[in-house]
Amino acid sequence: MNPLLELDPTVVRKARSLARKAGAPVVKMARTHTTVSVERAVLRLAGLAGADHERVPWVNHLVSRVRDEVGLEHGVTTPVFDALRRGEAPDLLTLAQKAAAGSVSFRLPEGRDLTAAKSLAMRTVKPGMTRIDRNRATRDRLVKRHGDPKQRPWIYLIVATGDIYExxxxxxxxxxxxxxxxxxxxxxxxxxxxxxxxxxxREGYAGTYATQENFRLMRAALDETSKELGRYIRLTNYASGLCMPEIATLAGLERLDMMLNDSMYGILFRDINPIRTFVDQRFSRQIHARAGIIINTGEDNYLTTADAVEAAHTVTVSQLLNEYFAKEAGLQDWQLGLGHAFEINPDLPDSFRMELAHAMLARQLFPNAPLKWMPPTKHMTGDVFRGYLLDGFFNLVGAMTGQGILLVGMMTEAVVTPFLSDRDLALQNVRYVMNAAGGLTEDFHPPRDGFIQTRARQVLSEAIDLLERIVHDSDAAGDPPLLSAIADGTFGLMKRPADAGKGLDGVVKRADGYDNPAITLLEQKESAK
Structure with a gap:
């Protein structure tokens, strides 16, 4: 696609350089910590599954017991596989069950015992990683066999009944x-x-629980439909929250194709501890990179709490940070479904022109990424006719700016959970706009110093100013400057300090002898590229 905006390449390079400087201390922090969910994810790769009669997973029992006895500073696998070598149990599942009953002991081995435990852990985790690799190859084969959608953007539609069988x-x-x-x-x-x-x-509220079995069932059903339709249908779920590493791992094991995975969403909108989030996220994105999964980021959420005009530059800053964190973890451009949204108040003069400017800016800053374009929600009033028109304008911006993934807007947004008939009307809206105006990217070029060009440059300039403030900020506690900015309410008007939030008690600083065979395998693969 030809560039639609005349942006100074030096300015764009400066923005990326600042994002790197803001993100690097956070990556350093993530490399020196682990979490209970990261350790549970490794055990899932080793094949541990299932739950007790109260539905508490065995991985939770085993990690909790190891932590209570010897800590997690050296990783969970070393004491676990040392216990298996010592004959505490014949397999991981039995060991977890005995741990839950308090009838097994753990230690931190030394010398040859340490070497043997690490070797056994690596041998046991490898098949899980191999399964992820095979799933990626299977996806590639099915896409080749059934074909990809002929048009872009891909049409992205939500299902959320609470019951996987519905x-x-x-x-x-x-x-x-x-x-x-x-x-x-x-x-x-x-x-x-x-x-x-x-x-x-079958009992979810306003959505369906993310579980390994639900992933398997839906993937199998969509494989049948892909064969029927002659095009590969992709499946998305959410790798966010306190179990981000585990859900990412399960997604790789069951061949999901996309995962919601934003660098700050859980911090800002779920009050999850910032350190926990960034540590969990780095591991989950390494898994996504290995599995060939496309991530979707959540910048659209900022505009539901902050003004979409005044805070437009925070979206750009978050996109740049998400890009840096993703690439550092091994993701490639084609896997970066960076988010942005059509959320400007439609009553504002020139609101459509500003939406165009913002969408063009994102498209040009990330030319090789399949950007995820999100429909209006904040200013949907329940007037379904007005809402249908707004969704049409949203679809038109997507067509004019070459977005990669378009989430279908519903005219009943803010009224009810959409009926099948609502979805059918929404898809008709998308099809009409894409058929009628899908080629506008070839024809539309805003004037050199007109409204759209000027607005895009202004947003980029404000993003650079904000990144400079973040990079040059200092914190008395020694926290990375980005954590200080998050604590100050820079993004989405939410103030989230680094020493608070849900899940903080699950963060552990790594010891010098920390071992994690999954991370070793992931980083070996990345360094071999």
Missing amino acids: DIPQAQAAAREGADVIAVIRSTGQSLLDYVPEGAT
Whole structure:
């Protein structure tokens, strides 16, 4: 796509350089810490699954017991596989069950015992990573066999009944009506659960629980529909919250194609501890990189709490930070579904022109990323006719600016959970606009110093100013400057200090002898590229 805006390349390079400087101390922090969820994810890769009669996963029991006895500073796998070598149990599942009953002891081995425990851990985790690799190859093969959607953007549609067995026929119907990506929204509040539910679930509220079995069921159903339709249907879920590393791992094990994974969403909108979030996120993004999963970031959420005009530059800053954190973890441009949204108050003069300017700026800053364009929600009033018109204008911006992933807007937003008929009308809206105006990216070029060019340059300039303030900020506690900015309410007007928030007690500083075979395998793969 030809550039639509005349942006100074020096200014763009400066923005990325500042994002790197702001993000690097956070990455350093993430490399020196672990969390209970990271350690549980490694055990899941080693094959530990299932839960007790109260539905508490065995990985939770085992990690909690190890932490109580010897700590997690050296990683969970060393004491766990040392216990298996010493004959405390014949396998991981039995060891976890005995740990839950308090009938097993753990230690930190030394010398040859330490070397043997690490070697056994590596051998046991490798098959899980191999399964993720095979799933990536399977996806590539199915895309080649069935074909990708012919048009861009991909049409992204949400299913959220709470019952996986109701979600499946609705997802298949949506695909038959033209959806390319099916997103299964998680049950309200799951991001705050410090465990991953087990099995197929039917009781979610305003969404369906993210579980390994639910992932498997939906992926199998969409594989059938992909074969029927002759195009590969992608599946999305949410790798966010307190179990981000585990859900990312399960997604890789069950061949999901996209995951919601934003650098600050859980911090700002779920009050999850910032350190916990950044540590969990780095591991989850390493998994996504290995699995070939596209991430979707959540900058659209900032504009539901802050003004979409005044805070437009914070979206750009977050996109630049998300890009830096993603690439540092091994993700490539084609995996960066960076988010932005059509959330300017439609009553403002020139609101559509500003939406165009913001969308063009994002498209040009990240030319090789499949940007995720989000529909209006904040200013949907319940007037379904007005809402349908707004969604049409939103679709038009997507067509004019070459967005990669377009979330289908619903005229019943803020009224009810959409009916199938609502989704059908919404898809008709998308199809009409894309068929009628999909080629406008070739024709539309705003005047050199006109309203749109000027607005885009202004937003980029304000983003650079904010990044400079973040980079040059100092913190008496020694926290990375980005954490200080988050604590001050810079993003989404939410103030989230680094020493507070949910999940802080699950953060552990690594010791010198820390070992994590999953991270070793992930970083070996990355360094071999």
